Amino acid sequence: MSATIPDRHSEQPGRIMSGEIVEQPAVLRRILDEGGPKIREIAEAVAAKKPRFVLLTARGTSDNAALYAKYLLEVRLGIPCGLTSMSTTTAYGAQPDLTDVLVITVSQSGGSPDLVASTKAAREAGAITLAVTNNAESELAAVSEFHIDVLAGPEKALPATKTYTAELLSLYLFVEGLRGGDGAAAAALPDLAQRILARGAEVKQLAGRYRFAERMVLTSRGYGYPTAKEAALKLMETSYIPALSYSGADLLHGPLAMIDAISPVIAIVTDGKGGEALQPVLERLRGRGADLVVIGDEAEVAKASAGFALPTDGVPEELQPILEILPLQLLAYEVTIARGQDPDAPRALAKVTETR
């Protein structure tokens, strides 16, 4: 099932993870400068095939990037999408008719045998196949009709950070390309990411709130929802704090009962329609006396128990997820350090998870 786990205890705990977090502005710039034209070419070739449906396949962090792409495809392109339940093909041998279906498989390593197998099967079933990976030499890239390299450079930390934002930006540029756009709105991201990552001291202070937390809840709506899921995953795999994530609407269907004054809630409030749709949920949470931390707009942060104001000046809502996750990656790192653990050495995990 798993590869041997290398000894990742570095002299300075979290050195590998923090090093990759701060690489992100440079990675985003590389994608815009070097990756953009190639992504646009691929998007044009895919658009010419006129896909009617999109299926997205991924696991872990890449699954959260796939969910982001689902929102983009549905909202900006009006193409119905689904996230694959992979066991339907790998365990049950389902053979769906995939004519006119674009199957996008997202994977940092491009090496998971189940993703390779399901992509192969999709191609044989008539799908247009696109792999989005951080390894152009990977088997997944080889078996797919199209491949986008997210150009993040080798990722050595077990908790994925720079490949997540690289996947988001690459998928954004791809979807913009499908609709004939140039993705120019993304140009501001590298500098904004730099400014956010320079505010580590603020996040460190925020981390103090969670040092002793026994659980956490993350919530958002719309474009911010993948951020809530990815932040929960990051917190769990580094600090081991059980972190539950819900879309704001789902939170009201049951899990709200679990929230009390000792359960901190992190809300990602995008500056746009998702943030607006989250307002009634925030009201309910405040009404229940929840400890509410807001990542987002300054005015929203001011109304919460604490937060991190995002400089989204002019960045459209659909690009904000690339910025929102940055303070949350730092938070996962800082909480883990505060708890005396090493973010570079999550117990029990291997970099390439060989699920079948």
Place this chain on the structure above:
Amino acid sequence: MSATIPDRHSEQPGRIMSGEIVEQPAVLRRILDEGGPKIREIAEAVAAKKPRFVLLTARGTSDNAALYAKYLLEVRLGIPCGLTSMSTTTAYGAQPDLTDVLVITVSQSGGSPDLVASTKAAREAGAITLAVTNNAESELAAVSEFHIDVLAGPEKALPATKTYTAELLSLYLFVEGLRGGDGAAAAALPDLAQRILARGAEVKQLAGRYRFAERMVLTSRGYGYPTAKEAALKLMETSYIPALSYSGADLLHGPLAMIDAISPVIAIVTDGKGGEALQPVLERLRGRGADLVVIGDEAEVAKASAGFALPTDGVPEELQPILEILPLQLLAYEVTIARGQDPDAPRALAKVTETR
């Protein structure tokens, strides 16, 4: 956002929920006897329209039923499916082209304004629309082209139980109808459900293990995965224990780090390919010294720390979810009673959640 919360504190805590749990064998029998022919008719009418893609829309417990239907549709019919991200239409006004798309909306009450609005929008966008509700007089039933009544009778408890299994069986019969089958394999379910629900004493003993649990993890693969999600929701909304659910494969991508000897894991091991695919995950969990409770096959239960053996004699894997959830509903009830709370009165919840 929410209706006024009625005073549900009954004299005997959990009386309403437990009353509805034990109704399930009768509800299943009613669906088979009275609902079956009508469901088959609807399935034939939908099949004649030759849908190429299915989108499922639901929230909370019904969303778990929708996920079950997604597995059925993909595995048994080979139709690609997606679960709707509802905010794409309600918040962002996405207008996907839904020609040849079957949109199935599942809702106990049929009254959530967002589900009504998204179903209307889908119908206008060319979709074949099917509502699956427990209220034939509901607005959702009215705005949909087709409607399946799950015939569970009024559900008064806030934690949904009998409408969940009623939704599962109705969706199963619908999918069987789509493929021209008669769903005869389901005939054994009412009696088996009765036998399982008679074993309350066993579940009560199991509940003792979790009385002081600070968190729980539920896992499964394939057809059992919706059961893991629904059991987690049930535990959270009644006992407030944070319960995380993962497909076995996803568990290995990060959250595994969180599992230690004090984090109980409940694994739903179906008797079939899903259970086989879960084996490597069970091995990893045993290797990490996790407290592992198995719901499923007797031999699997024997290898675990504890469990509940399911009498699945001859019931095909795709029908087992209708049985698997029963001991877990009882468990949520018993743990809540053991913790001195009232399962009939989850704080902060209303029966019809009016998300928009």
